[in-house]
Amino acid sequence: MKLTSKGRYAVMALADLARFDNLNPVSLRDISLRQGISLDYLEQIFSKLRKKEIVQSVRGTQGGYILSKKAKDIKLTNIFDAVDEKVKTVQCKKESKKGCNGKSTKCITHNLWDELENHINHFFEEKNLEDLIKENTERRI
Amino acid sequence: MKLTSKGRYAVMALADLARFDNLNPVSLRDISLRQGISLDYLEQIFSKLRKKEIVQSVRGTQGGYILSKKAKDIKLTNIFDAVDEKVKTVQCKKESKKGCNGKSTKCITHNLWDELENHINHFFEEKNLEDLIKENTERRI
DNA sequence: TATAAACCCGACTAAAATAGTCAAGTATCA
């Protein structure tokens, strides 16, 4: 059960952006350098973030990205959703009445995993970008 | 971020075992049939569970496995630990002072992921096998 | 005492997912 780089990078990059976009757009090259993330990979990620309107792009020289909303209004849920980082604990299709074992009822652990999924998603629902950068600047990291 | 089959199967199989081991050991063949899990794969999983003393084996005809402890005393944490299903959210080595970006300080999201890890582990720490089968027999699944 | 049921063990492999890379563009500013 692990977090993928895509999800981790998306949050890292946005946290970086939230900190530096006060005046000008921030280029991916800068983020790449500061956070140590491959530029090409960042481009893929930001393409998704833009489509979900989490960031806006500014093309041309001195271009880059800026947040579309206030940091406070960007929840981790939104970010993960944008980059398709899903929390998946059950094996069956949720809508279906069938179980993961192919039988006609849900398996004995189904409800457990469903609870787990809610538990995790709750965390993402509660945290937003502002929380994240606040915590960090307090600790001077 | 998803749960692997290994972890899911381990819990499924033990839940099955907890329900049926009242008198006699339960064979993996039975579990395999009831839960729809590959027999060979179950053997790998039970080998680990046995080494961590979650189950005991009974060899020979009519053999199988029984729980080593009461269902109540087997937490999900113990099960996941036994089969090496780890919750991994940070990318860096925790002990090291270095960050995941190769720099000398932890990255801006490190604390967040650490919190997340604790949040998830807390769930596994709270649930035990007995809870699991109770819930299910109540609902008559 | 032969047989079959079941555990035991290690090596191997196919498939899927992840984490990128690469190439060829377009927009904009100085």
Place this chain on the structure above:
DNA sequence: TGATACTTGACTATTTTAGTCGGGTTTATA
């Protein structure tokens, strides 16, 4: 007009997962 930076889609290498396979050993029971 050059440099910077976003845009897009395809491609690929690596890693992880989820098994499979082939050989054991132990033990109840017919």
